Amino acid sequence: MPQAAARQRAVEVKGAQCRILLISSPKGGSGKSVLSRHILVSAAQAGIKAIGLDFDRQQTFSKWAARRARTREAFPDFAETVVEPVSLTHWRGALRRTEGYSLAILDTPPSVEDHLPAIDGLGEAADLILVPAVCTQDDVESVAPWVKALAAKGFATSVVLNRANRRTTSYARMRGVLVKAGSVCPTELPQLEDIHVPSTKGLTLLDYSKSRGIEPFEEIWAYVRREIGL
Ligand SMILES: Nc1ncnc2c1ncn2[C@@H]1O[C@H](COP(=O)(O)OP(=O)(O)OP(=O)(O)O)[C@@H](O)[C@H]1O
Ligand SMILES: [Mg+2]
Known part of the structure; x- marks a missing residue:
């Protein structure tokens, strides 16, 4: 099918007004779910009607949201979020869930080639694809061709460097490879030792205004909003 026609079809099945942010990477453990939940919380805190769609059978994103719902029963001041488990086999049906929302954040499993x-189809519907990548040889070797392939299809794509350590030479080398492959988000995520702690309660660093490490997530959110025109 010609690309324009495929894109039109994907746009028809998603909610007309809903911006779609697809978070995808061929590598496991690169930070897809961490990014998904922080961006969802940013949107909720900004008063944007957002939905998370969890395409991963592991359901990391949905389980986090279920913990958040339990936490909110005792502490309702934490921003409310919606995450639905969905399936890649029925991705068109999943996109229909975006009706009535302004933003959908799509978390995906790592094995994209399967x-x-x-x-x-999700890429066609997406306004932006964020590709988190840890600055290691292994991640960059699979992420760089993936980013090039997405760009060749005309998809707006941006790599988010994760666990970045600017003091290492491998960081500079890996960043260089990714910059040559495609767009790179100007803000990277450093190694954040405590990032998993709030997650046990369905929270994020953004739920605590004084968290160390909050700024990169705020900047990435500002970048995403601008890129997708929200
Ligand atoms: N910047 C970071 N600093 C420290 N730990 C991190 C950082 N980013 C992610 N992690 C940790 O790395 C692990 C993997 O992150 P995450 O679950 O977001 O990856 P993923 O890409 O969704 O993985 P999968 O492909 O298995 O779905 C988690 O334990 C998470 O807490
Ligand atoms: Mg995940």
């Missing part, structure tokens, strides 16, 4: 038609 789900190429679905990822392509």
